[in-house]
Amino acid sequence: MANTEEAELEEGEIPRAPKHRLERAWTFWYDNYTAKSKQKTWGSSLRPVYTFSTVEDFWGIYNNVIQPSQLAHGADFHCFKAGIEPKWEDPICARGGKWSITSPRGKSMTDTLWLYTVLAMIGEQFTESDEICGVVVSIRTRLEKLALWTKTASNEGAQMSIGKQWKDLLDYHEKIGFIAHEDAKRDDKAAKNKYNA
Amino acid sequence: EKHASEAKVGETYTRDFLLTFKEQNVDIPPDFEVRPDIAELLSNPQAAFARL
Numbered sequence: 652m653a654n655t656e657e658a659e660l661e662e663g664e665i666p667r668a669p670k671h672r673l674e675r676a677w678t679f680w681y682d683n684y685t686a687k688s689k690q691k692t693w694g695s696s697l698r699p700v701y702t703f704s705t706v707e708d709f710w711g712i713y714n715n716v717i718q719p720s721q722l723a724h725g726a727d728f729h730c731f732k733a734g735i736e737p738k739w740e741d742p743i744c745a746r747g748g749k750w751s752i753t754s755p756r757g758k759s760m761t762d763t764l765w766l767y768t769v770l771a772m773i774g775e776q777f778t779e780s781d782e783i784c785g786v787v788v789s790i791r792t793r794l795e796k797l798a799l800w801t802k803t804a805s806n807e808g809a810q811m812s813i814g815k816q817w818k819d820l821l822d823y824h825e826k827i828g829f830i831a832h833e834d835a836k837r838d839d840k841a842a843k844n845k846y847n848a
Numbered sequence: 849e850k851h852a853s854e855a856k857v858g859e860t861y862t863r864d865f866l867l868t869f870k871e872q873n874v875d876i877p878p879d880f881e882v883r884p885d886i887a888e889l890l891s892n893p894q895a896a897f898a899r900l
Contacts, residue, residue, distance in 0.1 A: 674858035700886050710873035716889045774861035
């Protein structure tokens with residue numbers, strides 16, 4: 652008698668091809684500022700959505716969630732390496748920083764840039780892939796922001812390589828800046844770029 | 849497979865290769881947990897909840 656899996660196939664049915672494994676697992680996270688009450692601290696509505704480790708499961712989620720540009724104002728949608736929480740306090744992110752692309756609301760290629768960034772990460776296209784933490788797309792009233800989080804802000808070589816590669820992968824030609832999380836924490840919106848690409 | 853490398857750098861896939869899987873994988877993964885707190889993210893929450 653054939654084993655169960657084989658026995659379940661109808662005559663002429665082709666067995667499903669094995670899924671394509673990614674180098675590592677990734678987690679989608681979701682957060683929405685405006686949905687929070689004022690008593691709650693920042694980050695308290697941050698929640699994991701799904702962890703995937705195959706090409707097929709990535710598309711299964713991508714094809715069933717709305718595009719970033721359709722998210723509510725105040726929403727953040729993240730794709731981070733599994734095991735890393737998309738916040739400053741995460742031990743792996745703590746000494747890191749982020750490269751950012753900011754565009755006016757509704758006039759940008761944010762959806763495409765988001766997809767291409769996620770595909771580059773999960774396909775391990777960055778030379779310094781160990782330095783990558785994840786990417787977050789943030790929708791605000793007037794702007795849309797994409798931020799690529801990395802691990803070691805002090806490693807100028809790695810950050811410059813990632814910044815330049817990110818622009819190449821997205822075919823993006825405007826200037827982008829890198830802000831270290833510790834500078835952002837201290838200076839808030841006045842934080843200066845540590846690096847430019 | 850030309851685009852998937854199994855060298856010691858690990859599994860790398862180009863954007864073009866990954867994009868070829870987009871149209872074939874339209875169903876939510878079976879182990880995806882549909883929850884009210886993420887319903888606003890879904891393009892068709894009714895259908896997602898209906899499969900529970």
